[in-house]
Amino acid sequence: MKKTIGFIGCGNMGKAIAEGILKAGAVSGENMYITDHHLDRLKTLKNTYHVQLAEQAETAKISDILVLGVKPHMYRDLIEEIRDQVKENVIIVDIAAGQTIDNVQHMFGREIKVARIMPNTPAAVMEGMTALCGSSNMNTDEIIMMKELFSSFGRCEILSETIVSAAGTASGASPAFIYMLIEAMADGAVLLGMKREQAYTFCAQAVLGSARMVLESGLHPGALKDQVCSPGGSTIEGVAVLENRGFRSAVIEAMRAANSKSEAMKKHNEAN
Template sequence: MKPPAATADRDALRWGFIGSGRMASALVKGMIRAGVATPDRIVASDPQAGTRDELAREAGIAVHASNSPVVEASDAIVLAVKPQSMASVLAEIAPMLAPRHLIVSIAAGVGIGAMRAALGASTRIVRVMPNTPALLGEGASAYALGPDATDADAQAVQRFLDSVGRSVRVPESQLDAVTGLSGSGPAFVYMVIEALSDGGVRAGLPRDVATTLAAQTVLGAAKMVLETGLHPGALKDQVTSPGGTTIAGVQVLERAALRGALIDAVDAAARRSAELAGPARP
């Protein structure tokens, strides 16, 4: 069943969040900051009183103890609950859903097919994989559309995700790869930053100086990739002078198989994501 014309206007959507943890809070605040929705058009729920009070105070939205007010007041419902809680939440909200509702899930490992089975085959569903830097407005997110989701739904979700970083649309079959890359990737980058900082300390820098320089170097290098559009290899070559310091370091990294280790890490995380999601797949 396709949505009524009124919900096709992404700016008119009323958003609801079932679950108000850190990621949901980041998304709510990002939406408000970016003008995707005003506080009066966002509502949320959470079983924890402290979490409810904090989000209500910081974002200026209504936050309820139960889920039914969220379903009633929303056009797009973001499921921001833990995967182990998803089955009970889906069973609870299924009888309350109307054709206007778009379901956006950020729960890892719960496939679109499983959600359609619980909510009805015609339910418009978008599955999202965000990552933790969304908490600072620098998230890398991917989303996949269910069979009945529309182009207007895709535009609304992309605008929603872009309020806390950057997003890309992928087939659902690629979400495990996304998990391995941008979902687990921050941990790999933190290890790189820590190692660079250790190198700075080894070379004689104080720890705080070394960590600041390491983190800012990674941030700056990432922005160079995103804003210039150049291949990372081309940017690497721009820093690598003949017979200079950088090529000496690059040689060490190549001997240590840094690139191979990172490729293997992403691959291992993606495969583990698929293993963990197995029981939830349709």
């Protein structure tokens, strides 16, 4: 892609997106401009990929695609500062939970082109999952271009904005739950005598392999689970304990809680 992409704010999520794009070669370092108050977190991007570290005004003016990587409550102040500096046909990338396309356009004071995405941090290791929706003034070629950009470091699906929050919970919040699962399984393995680092490797690889089985086999997760559970075996014994302790119910309720928080943030942003 020959477009220039800029990041204003490059925290954990922004850095993961930037690193994924650079690793994939979708944009070269010379065509990526980054602004952030914490320069130390950008050393890897600068030293490895030769990105351009720039002031906010320069990043806003030069970018064809501009990622707003600040916290949701900072959007209004940031947009007030850059609304007269961005290019006429810039595509603004909104990655903030609860900040809708309408909110962003209203803050800019015009029908600026907005691509709203819900990405996740595995983008940094080329295994990202991104939900994408675009404003009505984006044409088909622009939507395809954005999908290709965010597919470069994993998978990207175009969705209606009405379910972006749910998609963000499914892929954006859930890595935290998976990390907790891996940590808990590793603790169990250590209890059984494995060394800590070995336990993390075995458990993380098991999660990675299981996920690929779901994506590549086309089989229902329940069917794949059944394949591992021999009659009267050790695995079904463990499954029975998880069921008894409300494992699936806890996960469902965690998803519901995360999504409810996202919806509450959206209502707050709309009210302000």
